[in-house]
Amino acid sequence: MVGLVLKAFSLDPDKNLNQITRAERIQLQRMVIALPVTINGHLSLDKVVTCGGVSKKEINPRTIESKLVPGLYFAGEIIDGCGRRGGFNLQQAFSTGYVAGDSASVLKS
Numbered sequence: 001m002v003g004l005v006l007k008a009f010s011l012d013p014d015k016n017l018n019q020i021t022r023a024e025r026i027q028l029q030r031m032v033i034a035l036p037v038t039i040n041g042h043l044s045l046d047k048v049v050t051c052g053g054v055s056k057k058e059i060n061p062r063t064i065e066s067k068l069v070p071g072l073y074f075a076g077e078i079i080d081g082c083g084r085r086g087g088f089n090l091q092q093a094f095s096t097g098y099v100a101g102d103s104a105s106v107l108k109s
């Protein structure tokens with residue numbers, strides 16, 4: 001989508017955000033709002049979430065630390081667990097990221 005919008009808008013994709021003028025921003029905003037989009041399908045689950053990865057059996061669920069390699073923590077899609085669309089995978093990423101970061105934190109020990 002981003003590539004297509006930039007092309008339609010003739011905006012240089014290598015331009016830094018702080019180089020885009022206010023007038024360009026407003027024009028871009030108007031174009032995105034007015035852009036007609038016809039939804040003709042959706043991606044299959046295997047295109048949305050990476051299934052597979054480190055088995056949950058090898059991870060301590062309280063700390064998200066590897067049971068095989070002490071001091072190694074995982075978060076998100078690297079863990080074998082793929083849920084349906086609607087936030088399950090994002091929730092897994094946020095929750096495991098939080099717990100893994102908290103557990104690994106040197107401030108805690």
Ligand SMILES: Cc1cc2nc3c(=O)[nH]c(=O)nc-3n(C[C@H](O)[C@H](O)[C@H](O)COP(=O)(O)OP(=O)(O)OC[C@H]3O[C@@H](n4cnc5c(N)ncnc54)[C@H](O)[C@@H]3O)c2cc1C
Binds near residue numbers: 048049076086089090
């Ligand atoms: C099109 C699409 C739609 C989706 N819709 C949904 C949905 O509706 N609901 C839902 O729950 N989930 C959805 N997901 C899945 C969800 O987005 C992911 O499960 C989640 O973002 C995984 O989080 P993560 O932190 O594990 O990985 P990521 O979000 O992929 O984060 C990994 C990060 O690591 C960075 N990185 C990679 N390699 C390196 C490196 N060598 N050095 C430094 N950084 C690196 C990447 O740039 C990236 O920022 C969707 C995914 C896609 C692609």
